[in-house]
Structure formats: structure tokens, C-alpha cells
Amino acid sequence: MIAEIISIGTELLLGQILDTNSQYLSQKLAEIGVNLYFKQTTGDNVERIKEAINIALDRSDFIVLSGGLGPTGDDCTKNAVSQIVGKKLILNESAFQKLKEIFDVRGIKMSENNKIQAYFPEGAMIIENKNGTAPGFICSIKGKHIAALPGVPFEFKQMVDDSLIPFIKERAGGGKVIKSRVLRTIGMSESRLAEILEDIFNDSVNPSMAYLAGNSGIAIRITAKAEDIDEAEKMISHLERRIRDRIEGLIYGVDDETIEESVGKLLRAKGLSIAIAESCTGGLISSTITNTAGSSLYFDRGFVTYSNNAKIEMLSVPEKLINEKGAVSEEVAIEMARGARKKAGTDIGVGVTGIAGPGGGTAEKPVGLVYIALSAKDCEKVKEYRLGKLRLRNKHLTSLLAINMLRQYLIGVK
Amino acid sequence: MIAEIISIGTELLLGQILDTNSQYLSQKLAEIGVNLYFKQTTGDNVERIKEAINIALDRSDFIVLSGGLGPTGDDCTKNAVSQIVGKKLILNESAFQKLKEIFDVRGIKMSENNKIQAYFPEGAMIIENKNGTAPGFICSIKGKHIAALPGVPFEFKQMVDDSLIPFIKERAGGGKVIKSRVLRTIGMSESRLAEILEDIFNDSVNPSMAYLAGNSGIAIRITAKAEDIDEAEKMISHLERRIRDRIEGLIYGVDDETIEESVGKLLRAKGLSIAIAESCTGGLISSTITNTAGSSLYFDRGFVTYSNNAKIEMLSVPEKLINEKGAVSEEVAIEMARGARKKAGTDIGVGVTGIAGPGGGTAEKPVGLVYIALSAKDCEKVKEYRLGKLRLRNKHLTSLLAINMLRQYLIGVK
Numbered sequence: 001m002i003a004e005i006i007s008i009g010t011e012l013l014l015g016q017i018l019d020t021n022s023q024y025l026s027q028k029l030a031e032i033g034v035n036l037y038f039k040q041t042t043g044d045n046v047e048r049i050k051e052a053i054n055i056a057l058d059r060s061d062f063i064v065l066s067g068g069l070g071p072t073g074d075d076c077t078k079n080a081v082s083q084i085v086g087k088k089l090i091l092n093e094s095a096f097q098k099l100k101e102i103f104d105v106r107g108i109k110m111s112e113n114n115k116i117q118a119y120f121p122e123g124a125m126i127i128e129n130k131n132g133t134a135p136g137f138i139c140s141i142k143g144k145h146i147a148a149l150p151g152v153p154f155e156f157k158q159m160v161d162d163s164l165i166p167f168i169k170e171r172a173g174g175g176k177v178i179k180s181r182v183l184r185t186i187g188m189s190e191s192r193l194a195e196i197l198e199d200i201f202n203d204s205v206n207p208s209m210a211y212l213a214g215n216s217g218i219a220i221r222i223t224a225k226a227e228d229i230d231e232a233e234k235m236i237s238h239l240e241r242r243i244r245d246r247i248e249g250l251i252y253g254v255d256d257e258t259i260e261e262s263v264g265k266l267l268r269a270k271g272l273s274i275a276i277a278e279s280c281t282g283g284l285i286s287s288t289i290t291n292t293a294g295s296s297l298y299f300d301r302g303f304v305t306y307s308n309n310a311k312i313e314m315l316s317v318p319e320k321l322i323n324e325k326g327a328v329s330e331e332v333a334i335e336m337a338r339g340a341r342k343k344a345g346t347d348i349g350v351g352v353t354g355i356a357g358p359g360g361g362t363a364e365k366p367v368g369l370v371y372i373a374l375s376a377k378d379c380e381k382v383k384e385y386r387l388g389k390l391r392l393r394n395k396h397l398t399s400l401l402a403i404n405m406l407r408q409y410l411i412g413v414k
Numbered sequence: 415m416i417a418e419i420i421s422i423g424t425e426l427l428l429g430q431i432l433d434t435n436s437q438y439l440s441q442k443l444a445e446i447g448v449n450l451y452f453k454q455t456t457g458d459n460v461e462r463i464k465e466a467i468n469i470a471l472d473r474s475d476f477i478v479l480s481g482g483l484g485p486t487g488d489d490c491t492k493n494a495v496s497q498i499v500g501k502k503l504i505l506n507e508s509a510f511q512k513l514k515e516i517f518d519v520r521g522i523k524m525s526e527n528n529k530i531q532a533y534f535p536e537g538a539m540i541i542e543n544k545n546g547t548a549p550g551f552i553c554s555i556k557g558k559h560i561a562a563l564p565g566v567p568f569e570f571k572q573m574v575d576d577s578l579i580p581f582i583k584e585r586a587g588g589g590k591v592i593k594s595r596v597l598r599t600i601g602m603s604e605s606r607l608a609e610i611l612e613d614i615f616n617d618s619v620n621p622s623m624a625y626l627a628g629n630s631g632i633a634i635r636i637t638a639k640a641e642d643i644d645e646a647e648k649m650i651s652h653l654e655r656r657i658r659d660r661i662e663g664l665i666y667g668v669d670d671e672t673i674e675e676s677v678g679k680l681l682r683a684k685g686l687s688i689a690i691a692e693s694c695t696g697g698l699i700s701s702t703i704t705n706t707a708g709s710s711l712y713f714d715r716g717f718v719t720y721s722n723n724a725k726i727e728m729l730s731v732p733e734k735l736i737n738e739k740g741a742v743s744e745e746v747a748i749e750m751a752r753g754a755r756k757k758a759g760t761d762i763g764v765g766v767t768g769i770a771g772p773g774g775g776t777a778e779k780p781v782g783l784v785y786i787a788l789s790a791k792d793c794e795k796v797k798e799y800r801l802g803k804l805r806l807r808n809k810h811l812t813s814l815l816a817i818n819m820l821r822q823y824l825i826g827v828k
Contacts, residue, residue, distance in 0.1 A: 011626060011635065013450045014594060015440030018432060022455075026429030036427045037462055039455035041436075044624075048451055055469060071605045072615075072625045105780075106800050111605040131804065132627075133605075152627050154807070178428065276697075276718075282704025283690075283697030286718040290696025293772055293805055295720075301728065302718030304690075304700040310715035310758070314728075344724070358707055391707055 001172045002035045004060035006052045008067035008077055009151055010043040021066045021149075021156045028160055031229075032169050033177040034062070044068055049080035053146065057084075061144050062168060067151030069134040071113040077148050078119065085139045085146065087121040095126055095135050102133055127163045131155045138167065145171075178225050179232035183243060185250040186217035186259065186404050193218055193247070200242050207235045209243075216259070216400055217252075249413050252404065259403050260292050266410040267298035274406070275344030277303040277315050277336040279327065280354035280370065284399045300344045305336070315339030315351075326365065328353050330382050333371035337382075341375045348409070349375040352402050356391045368394055372402045374409055381405070415586045416449045418474035420466045422481035422491055423565055424457040435480045435570045442574055446583050447591040447639070448476070458482055463494035467560065471498075475558050476582060481565030483548040485527040491562050492533065499553045499560065501535040509540055509549050516547055541577045545569045552581065559585075590639045593646035597657060599664040600631035600673065600818045607632055607661070614656050621649045623657075629807070630673070630814055631666075663827040666818055673817045674706050680824040681712040688820065689758030691717040691729050691750040693741065694768035694784065698813045714758045719750065729753030729765075740779065742767050744796050747785035751796075755789045762823070763789040766816050768799075770808045782808055786816045788823055795819070 005022045012019055022039050029036050040056065042048045049068070056063045068077030082089050096118035103110040120126060120137045127136035129150060136149040136159050147167075149159050185193065190211050194201065197220075201209050207224035222239050226232035244251060252259045267274065276286045276299075286302030289295055305311040308327055312319050317335040325331045333351045341349025354370030361367035367389050373382035385401060387394045419436045426433055436453050443450050454470065456462045463482070470477045482491030496503050510532035517524040534540060534551045541550035543564060550563040550573050561581075563573050599607065604627050608615065611634075615623050621638035636653050640646035658665060666673040681688065690700045690713075700716030703709055719725040722741055726733050731749040739745045747765045755763025768784030775781035781803050787796035799815060801808045 010624065010637075012437075013440055013453070014444045014592065014637070015437045015442075016594065016596070016635070017626075018434065018437050020432065023426075023429045023432050026427055028429075030428045037457060037459075038466070039427070041453035041455075043451060045451075051473075052452070059465075070625065070627065072608050074624050106603075108603060108606065111609050113608050114605045131802065131807075154629070154804075278697075281701070282709070282713075283692075283700030283716050283718060286697030286720075287695065287701050287809070290718075290720065290770075291806060291809070295696070299696070300721045301724035302697050302716070302720070304697060304704075304716030304718065306700075306704065306710055306716070307714045313757075314715065343727075356704075392705060395701070395705070 001062055001168070002037060002060045003029050003062040003064065003168070004056040005036065005039045006049070006056060006063060006065045007039070007041045007151075008044065008049055008065055010074070012041050012067075013043045020153055021151060024153075024157055025064060025066070025160055028165050029168070030178045031180075032165060032172060034168060034172050044074045044076055046076045046080045046083070049077060050084055053080065053084050057141070057144060062171075063144070063146045064164065065146065065148040066156055069117070069136065069148060069150040071111070071117055071133070078121070081139060081146055081148055082121045085121055085141045087123055087139070089119040090122050091115075092118050092120050092126060095120070098135075099133060127159050129155050129159055130162070131158050136163070176225055176227065177229050177232050178223065179229060179236065180221055180223045181236045181240065182212070182255050183220045183222070183240065183251050184217060184253040184257065184259075185220065185247065186252055186400055188218070188247075188250055190218045193220070196246055197243060200239070200246075204239060207239050209239070249408070249411070252407060258291070259400060259407060260288050263289070263403055263407045263410065264292040264295055264298065266407065268294070270410065272348060272410075273298050273300050273346040274348045274350065275300050275302065275340040275346040277305060277340035277349065277351045279305055279311070279336070279352060280356040281352055281395050281398050281402070282306060284395050285350065285352060285402050288399050288403065300346050303340055303343070311336065315343065328355055328365055328369060328371065330371050330373075330384065333373035334375065334380065334382050337373040337375035337380075347376060348406065350402055350406060351375070352398060354394070354398060356394045357389055358391060370394070370398045370401075372398065372405055374405050376409065379409060415476055415582070416451060416474045417443050417476040417478065417582070418470040419450065419453045420463070420470060420477060420479045421453070421455045421565075422458065422463055422479055426455050426481075427457045434567055435565060438567075438571055439478060439480070439574055442579050443582070444592040444594070446579060446586060448582060448586050458490055460490045460494045460497070463491060464498055467494065467498050471555070471558060476585075477558070477560045478578065479560065479562040480570055483531070483550065483562060483564045485525070485531055485547070492535070495553060495560055495562055496535045499535055499555045501537055501553065503533040504536050506532055506534050506540060509534070512549075513547060541573050543569050543573055544576070545572050550577070590641060591643055591646050592637060592639050593643060593650060594635055594637045595650045595654065596626070596669050597634045597636070597654065597665050598631060598667040598671070598673070599634065599661065600666055600814050601664050602632070602661070604632045607634070607664075610660055611657060614653070614660075618653060621653045623653070629810060663822055663825070666821055672705070673814060673821065674702050677703070677817055677821045677824065678706040678709055678712065680821065682708070684824065686762060686824075687712050687714050687760040688762045688764065689714050689716065689754040689760040690816075691719060691754035691763065691765045693719055693725070693750070693766060694770040695766055695809050695812050695816070696720060698809050699764065699766060699816050702813050702817065714760050717750075717754055717757070725750065729757065742769055742779055742783060742785065744785050744787075744798065747787035748789065748794065748796050751787040751789035751794075761790060762820065764816055764820060765789070766812060768808070768812060770805045771803055772805060784808070784812045784815075786812065786819055788819050790823065793823060
């Protein structure tokens with residue numbers, strides 16, 4: 001089967017947004033072995049959308065449109081499809097009821113505009129949108145399919161995962177499958193990792209290995225091409241084992257697993273509780289930890305002690321210590337970790353202080369200097385990091401490194 | 415002049431990389447008033463690249479190819495262009511010399527493969543690549559142009575800025591300029607906004623209006639087409655004023671301005687300080703506020719009171735109140751805001767409690783129920799919201815809505 005993606009939206013042509021939807025769907029199609037030879041992008045214009053669909057119908061079997069299903073006047077994807085397949089737009093009673101329910105739950109009056117979102121080309125199969133008001137749909141024409149999904153990324157992804165990919169998979173027949181697995185590491189540079197894994201890298205053709213430097217450490221992507229998913233998985237697992245034998249302690253997660261999920265599992269398994277005291281990260285560590293559902297089982301509280309007074313009043317950091325060593329110091333980080341643990345009565349306390357930038361740096365204590373400390377019954381440690389000059393990146397990296405210190409403590413890495 | 419972009423690379427079709435080049439060029443073309451109605455993406459395959467170019471030649475005047483100019487066997491953009499324009503690839507002596515110099519400077523032996531990068535269709539104009547080894551080129555056919563640039567983003571951008579855009583600008587003639595401005599709103603649904611602004615929307619052709627539903631509320635994009643940037647700006651400002659007259663309180667920022675920046679400016683201008691008490695957002699509000707450089711001037715501290723004990727101990731929320739009304743209640747939100755303000759000694763306190771999900775909901779208090787409260791000397795208020803079922807989205811929206819409550823207080827919206 002040959003698929004084709006058409007991304008719709010004038011904002012894409014003006015370069016106002018990045019087309020992340022077509023990237024996401026491309027990955028998913030590759031995973032199920034569906035070929036994709038072309039993608040197109042056009043604006044919110046019925047004639048141009050029709051032109052793009054006609055080009056795609058000439059060369060592809062399954063066409064996926066993304067965008068242009070909103071309730072406002074500039075959204076016209078449905079009209080284009082309706083004209084192409086020669087079917088009128090008619091009200092779908094069940095979609096209309098669901099739409100009404102959404103508005104009832106939200107306690108908002110449904111506007112006339114929204115009713116448009118319950119109209120579909122006659123005979124179309126409706127695709128449920130769990131995250132928004134615009135359902136998608138699939139039409140058939142001459143043995144080919146045209147699917148239309150909304151452009152809002154988190155709506156699009158849910159519908160791709162839950163409905164579109166299963167639908168296509170059923171009809172795709174056998175092609176070669178491309179499957180990837182990503183091992184997420186933190187705490188070592190790409191070049192150092194590459195040195196340690198050099199021989200494995202060099203003799204890995206299929207499955208192949210690639211390093212991806214990202215915002216959350218270095219990821220190692222393993223990609224296998226095989227007759228089916230099972231075979232690909234087996235090939236990947238074999239290479240994964242070889243890599244893990246060398247760097248197990250650095251790998252905090254697989255694929256989309258986040259470091260906070262991995263730490264959450266460890267805390268639950270051990271029945272331990274935590275409290276976080278943070279200065280330069282401004283609440284980001286607590287927020288990251290509470291991104292995981294069920295985190296209330298182990299996360300008790302966070303102290304965002306931005307001012308010195310807050311450090312003194314909330315965590316009992318001695319004022320004298322701050323005056324002598326400075327708020328950004330090893331000693332204050334440790335006192336913050338101790339204070340968090342003590343005030344909250346938790347098993348573990350984490351304390352973080354640093355200079356996020358862009359201002360506030362000195363020759364001795366430059367922007368990017370960060371201290372991360374951990375306090376527990378059987379362990380107390382503090383580490384110094386010298387990160388970069390970018391405020392948001394410093395906050396993000398500090399948060400990752402702090403959660404990784406927690407992870408290392410929990411798995412017994414010194 | 416109508417331009418068209420063709421992005422080339424199998425990695426784009428596999429979803430391994432995001433197409434940032436075409437976004438960048440789209441922005442640049444809009445800025446100089448060149449229309450872009452279509453973009454295409456295809457893989458490293460001569461026949462498919464030719465097909466894409468032929469489609470583009472039918473409807474566009476200036477075609478820009480990105481990618482497929484590397485030294486390896488899978489790069490075949492040049493061959494495709496050479497066949498389309500009917501010109502042989504010949505060695506360009508001056509490009510060859512420059513290539514040799516690059517390798518000399520780097521102290522690397524030049525491989526035979528690299529020599530390919532000095533071949534171009536006969537008669538092509540060479541575009542210098544200051545950041546890499548692959549020069550670009552421009553060919554003409556039947557009064558139209560085909561330009562090819564390498565796919566590495568920082569090479570592509572340099573060549574777009576230094577060579578391609580000046581070249582196109584010279585030939586675009588009296589092209590009109592397209593300029594956009596985005597008004598960012600929060601707190602009202604797209605359909606409700608559309609109702610309130612319906613008449614303005616309907617009589618806005620140039621400048622035009624569009625709604626963009628995103629993760630941070632609904633954005634309203636105003637786009638003007640004019641003779642020059644100044645005129646476009648004027649047209650945009652006029653429409654912006656009409657929109658603001660209706661929904662001023664909902665607009666928190668313009669273009670890339672974030673709500674935390676806008677609130678930060680207001681707090682600094684008024685010399686007010688804040689403290690945040692949060693439960694379901696787990697520190698995200700404090701973290702968001704401290705994303706802005708200089709936020710230590712007004713942000714004193716945050717209380718991440720995840721457990722009930724934390725609410726009682728850190729904020730003096732009466733235990734009885736939590737038992738009677740529940741931790742997620744209007745009353746507790748207000749007590750949290752008061753507690754934050756009092757404990758920190760700040761001018762303003764914000765308190766947030768809710769059920770982020772996916773667990774913890776009941777029929778009476780479903781997932782997504784959130785209370786946001788603000789306490790100041792001259793004002794105390796609390797609002798109830800019913801958001802969706804997605805944990806991270808609930809955290810994000812709650813944070814936005816809380817910061818917006820702060821903003822509305824600061825600008826005097828009741």
C-alpha cells in the first residue's frame with residue numbers, strides 16, 4: 001500500500017508553525033511497513049486542497065489529510081473532500097450528540113459554528129476525537145481511501161494511534177517493516193558514549209544504531225528492517241542487550257519513557273517518599289515529577305525558595321551560611337535538601353540552587369553553575385555542574401540531572 | 415510571483431527529522447511578498463523528484479529544492495534537475511577549487527565522492543555555501559527558475575538569506591508583502607470567540623483573520639497583504655484595535671510573547687510581588703513564572719502543597735476545612751491564596767487546587783475540575799474551571815489560566 005499525507009493550513013505556508021503532524025504519521029506508517037513517497041502541503045483553500053487530493057489519488061492508495069476541520073470559516077477540508085468523492089455533507093446524529101455532550105460537560109453553550117463539526121460526507125466513517133470537538137472521517141473512492149483528521153497535534157496523534165493506524169494496518173498487506181527503539185541516556189556526552197560503544201556501532205548495519213543529541217540527554221536509536229514486527233523486535237532486543245551490558249546505569253528509559261516515570265516506579269516499588277527544595281529551577285523539578293500519574297503516592301511537597309528569605313523561612317537554611325558561602329553554593333544546596341526532608345518528614349530530600357541566567361553571574365560563579373544535593377537516612381551527596389548560558393535549557397537540564405541523582409540513589413549507583 | 419518548495423530526503427518520509435527548512439523559507443518568502451500555495455516532500459529518488467518538479471512547474475514560477483546535494487550515492491537532486499532542464503552535469507572549475515580549499519583548510523584528503531559536489535547542470539548559476547561543502551545552484555527553464563540548496567539546516571539558512579532571497583526579490587517585481595501578527599488569547603473557546611467576532615471576521619478580507627487552536631489557548635492571526643511592510647503594519651494595527659475593543663481582557667500576548675512575560679512586565683511596572691501556592695499543577699505555575707529572566711524581582715516563593723498535610727503545614731489551610739469541603743474546593747483554593755500571600759509577605763497570593771487526572775475523579779468532582787484563587791489587599795476572587803481528562807494538558811491549561819487571573823487583576827479586569 002502507498003500512502004500520502006496532505007497537510008492543510010495557511011499557517012504552514014506562511015511558516016508560522018512547524019508540520020509536526022506529518023512527521024508523526026510518517027513514523028507510524030514506516031513502523032507498519034506502509035510506503036510513503038510523497039507529502040504535500042497546501043493552504044485553507046477548497047480548489048487547492050482538491051488539486052492536492054487529485055494528484056495524490058493518481059499515485060497513492062491511502063490519502064491522509066491533516067487540518068482544516070475547525071468550526072470557523074477558514075476551515076474547508078470537508079468541502080473539498082465532499083466535492084472530490086461527490087457526496088453531500090450531512091449531519092451525523094451520533095457525532096452531534098457527542099459534540100453536545102462535550103459542551104455540556106464543559107458547561108459551555110454550544111455555538112451554531114460547532115454544529116458544522118458534526119457534518120460529514122454522506123457514507124463517511126467517523127473517527128472519534130477524544131481530545132477535542134472535531135471528529136475525523138474516512139471516505140472511499142474507487143477502492144482508495146481519503147482520511148481527514150484535525151490539525152491540532154495532540155488531537156491528531158490520538159486519532160492516528162487509536163483509529164487511523166489500526167484501520168490502515170488491517171488493509172495494508174505485507175511490506176517490509178521498519179521498527180525503531182530508543183534508549184534514553186543521561187549524564188554522559190555523545191562523544192564519550194560513541195567511544196565506549198564504537199565497536200558495537202561499527203558492526204551494526206541491520207539493526208543500525210544512531211545517536212540523537214536532544215534536550216533530555218543523548219538517545220541511542222536502534223532501527224531494524226525485517227519481514228514482520230516480531231522479527232524486527234528480536235533483532236533490536238539483541239543489539240539492545242549488547243549496549244546495556246556496557247552502559248546500563250546511564251539508560252533511564254526506553255522510547256517515550258521519561259526519567260520521572262522511571263523514578264516514580266522505583267519510589268513506588270521501594271515505598272519511599274520525597275520532597276524537593278529548588279531555587280534556580282523555580283518549581284520545574286516538582287512539576288516534572290508530578291507529570292507522572294499517581295505521583296501523590298511518593299511526592300509530598302515542594303519548596304520553591306526563590307528569595308533568600310524563602311530559603312531561611314521555609315527550609316531553615318542558616319542566614320549566616322547564605323551570607324558566608326552565597327545562596328549558590330554546595331553548602332546551601334545540602335541544607336536545602338536536608339531542610340526539605342526534615343520539614344516534609346519524607347524519606348528523601350532534594351535541594352537545588354544555581355544561576356539560571358542570563359543575569360546574575362560573576363567570574364567566580366558564572367551563569368550555568370548549579371549545585372544539586374540529595375539527603376536521605378543512609379546517604380548525603382552534592383554535585384556541582386557547569387551548564388550553559390541559556391536560562392530555559394539550564395532549568396531543564398538541572399531538573400533532569402536532579403531527578404537522575406534521585407534515580408541513581410534508588411538503583412544504588414554511587 | 416508564485417513560489418513552491420520541494421523538500422527532498424527519505425529521512426523526511428520516514429519521519430526521522432522535522433522539515434524546518436521549508437518552514438524557514440516559507441517565512442522568508444512571505445516577508446518579501448512572494449506567494450506560496452504548495453509545498454511538496456519526496457525521497458531521494460530521481461523519478462519522484464522529477465515528478466514533483468514537473469507538478470510544480472505547471473503551477474509555480476520559482477521552485478526551490480532543499481536536500482539531496484550531499485556527496486553520497488543516495489543524493490540525486492542534481493541528476494533530476496539536469497534531466498528536467500535538459501542540461502548535462504559538468505565540472506565547475508571555480509567551485510572545484512573552492513572545494514579543494516575547504517578540504518585543505520580542514521587538513522582532510524578530498525575523496526572522489528566529494529568531487530561530485532562541483533558538478534552542476536550546464537549554465538547553472540552557482541550559490542555559495544559558506545557553511546559546508548555542497549554549493550547550491552539555480553537553473554532556468556521557460557522563464558521559470560529551479561533553485562537547489564543543501565538540506566543541512568544551517569547551510570540552507572545561510573544560502574537562503576545571503577543568496578536566494580536577494581535573487582528572488584530582484585525578480586519578484588511589485589510583489590506584495592505579506593505580514594502577520596498573532597494575538598494570543600486564553601479563557602474562551604474558539605467557537606465562542608468566533609461568535610463574538612463574527613462580523614469582524616466576515617468583513618476582513620485583507621487583512622484577513624484566522625483562528626489557531628493550540629496548546630496555549632486560541633490565537634488569532636491577522637494577515638495583511640500590502641505594497642510594503644509599513645502599510646501592512648498599519649492595516650494590521652487597525653484590525654487589531656477592532657478586535658481588542660471586544661476582547662481586550664482575553665488577549666495576553668502578541669506574536670511570540672508569553673503570558674508570563676506579559677505578567678512579569680506588569681508586576682515590575684507596578685512594583686508588586688507574588689507568591690504561588692499550587693496543588694494539582696505541582697510547581698508548574700512557579701516554574702512558568704520563573705521562565706522569565708528577572709523574575710526574582712517579583713516572584714518570592716512557591717508552595718507546592720501536594721499532600722493535605724503540606725497544605726495545612728505550609729499554608730495554614732484549616733484541617734477542618736479540608737475535611738468538610740475537600741482539598742479540591744473553592745474554599746481551600748482561597749485559603750491557599752491567602753496563606754501564600756501571608757506566609758511570603760507578598761502583595762499577591764495565588765492558590766490552585768484541582769484534579770489533574772487520570773485518577774482521583776468522582777461524579778461530583780470529576781477529573782479536570784480546578785479552582786484558581788487570587789488574594790490581594792484590594793481583591794479576593796476564585797474561579798471554577800472544568801477542563802479535560804488529560805493530565806499534562808490540565809496542568810498546562812491550569813497554569814495558563816492562573817497566570818491569566820493574575821494578569822487580569824493587574825490590568826483591572828474584574
